[in-house]
Amino acid sequence: MPAASLPRWIDTGVIPVLNIALALIVSGLIIAAIGEDPFAAMAVMVKGALGYQEGIGYTLYYATNFTFAGLAVAIAFHAGLFNIGGEGQAYIGGLGVGLVMLALDSALPMVLLLPLGLLASAIFGAAWAAVPAYLQACRGSHIVITTIMFNFIAAALMVYLMVNVLIQPGQMSPQSREFDVSGHLPFVHEALAWIGVSFARSPLNVSIVWAAVCCLGLGAYIWRTRWGYELRTVGHNERAAVYAGVNPRRVIVITMCISGGLAGFVGMNEVMGVHHRLLLDFTAGYGFTGIAVSLMGRNHPIGVVLASLLFGVLYQGGAELAFEVPGITRELVVTIQGLVILFSGALAYMTAPWVARIYYAVKPRPEPAVSAA
Numbered sequence: 001m002p003a004a005s006l007p008r009w010i011d012t013g014v015i016p017v018l019n020i021a022l023a024l025i026v027s028g029l030i031i032a033a034i035g036e037d038p039f040a041a042m043a044v045m046v047k048g049a050l051g052y053q054e055g056i057g058y059t060l061y062y063a064t065n066f067t068f069a070g071l072a073v074a075i076a077f078h079a080g081l082f083n084i085g086g087e088g089q090a091y092i093g094g095l096g097v098g099l100v101m102l103a104l105d106s107a108l109p110m111v112l113l114l115p116l117g118l119l120a121s122a123i124f125g126a127a128w129a130a131v132p133a134y135l136q137a138c139r140g141s142h143i144v145i146t147t148i149m150f151n152f153i154a155a156a157l158m159v160y161l162m163v164n165v166l167i168q169p170g171q172m173s174p175q176s177r178e179f180d181v182s183g184h185l186p187f188v189h190e191a192l193a194w195i196g197v198s199f200a201r202s203p204l205n206v207s208i209v210w211a212a213v214c215c216l217g218l219g220a221y222i223w224r225t226r227w228g229y230e231l232r233t234v235g236h237n238e239r240a241a242v243y244a245g246v247n248p249r250r251v252i253v254i255t256m257c258i259s260g261g262l263a264g265f266v267g268m269n270e271v272m273g274v275h276h277r278l279l280l281d282f283t284a285g286y287g288f289t290g291i292a293v294s295l296m297g298r299n300h301p302i303g304v305v306l307a308s309l310l311f312g313v314l315y316q317g318g319a320e321l322a323f324e325v326p327g328i329t330r331e332l333v334v335t336i337q338g339l340v341i342l343f344s345g346a347l348a349y350m351t352a353p354w355v356a357r358i359y360y361a362v363k364p365r366p367e368p369a370v371s372a373a
Contacts, residue, residue, distance in 0.1 A: 030335065064204070077235070089154075092127070098277070100120040117185075128150060162174040162175065187205045
């Protein structure tokens with residue numbers, strides 16, 4: 001029974017929850033097999049992610065990155081594109097932010113550097129996505145192949161730049177000098193302290209506000225504008241879009257540039273908001289996890305936010321679990337995270353057939369109307 005025949009509340013609500021439950025059941029069996037209590041492990045994970053202020057801060061920090069990456073994948077999906085180059089686009093977006101900060105942090109105040117960093121991350125991320133978009137739209141190269149190859153190119157480019165060009169003089173580690181304070185995004189605990197609210201220190205910074213703005217803006221763009229209508233038309237049926245007067249090549253390039261810009265904001269969050277310098281591997285796989293976030297969230301901004309929060313809990317709670325329970329290693333935590341990605345991504349609709357059978361057994365399909373002769 002195809003998932004498309006099910007009500008939307010089942011497709012977007014029940015099936016994702018079942019997928020998560022199956023992933024947790026399998027994870028629990030693995031934990032039990034090594035001699036640990038799966039229920040105690042789950043309690044440690046939840047408490048580590050949501051049980052105290054610092055844990056909440058880390059959870060929301062991870063969720064911010066996942067939101068940017070998930071939105072990048074989601075908008076491409078609506079145009080019928082599978083952008084798996086978010087990792088490279090985030091990397092180059094961070095490079096753009098770093099270059100602006102290194103050039104201007106001693107000359108401009110934060111009020112000017114913040115929008116400049118925002119623009120740089122979006123422009124560099126969009127530019128990195130524009131080349132695969134052009135190759136797909138005008139040369140027929142498959143977007144999956146080109147975007148994944150551009151991930152490797154971005155990684156190689158960053159290694160070269162950090163080792164040979166941008167490394168801080170006298171520094172052995174491949175990283176740039178630290179930005180001046182004017183080039184730092186304010187942390188949330190600092191912003192809350194300005195209004196007299198005490199909150200524990202964490203990497204969470206004000207880019208979470210921009211993530212919320214992006215969710216609202218993307219929802220309005222896709223479902224409330226003519227450009228969003230053209231985007232969805234191309235995604236549903238490119239030939240029909242051409243018949244309706246839509247230029248698919250233009251839509252593909254614009255959509256991929258927006259997608260790359262959203263992924264570039266991961267670089268802003270990491271480089272300008274957390275590390276305050278350019279360094280290697282700051283993306284930490286967020287671009288790839290964004291694929292699972294988008295699939296779990298059914299490519300809708302609200303769903304992406306909820307899935308991002310779940311993965312934030314998994315990342316922060318998993319780190320706490322590996323620290324608190326000696327029998328559970330970091331590798332096992334990664335396995336648990338991978339199972340959630342597996343059931344939410346590759347096996348997203350595995351449960352759909354029997355869910356449909358149960359649903360229509362309880363609520364039979366309406367009989368088709370018979371017209372009078």
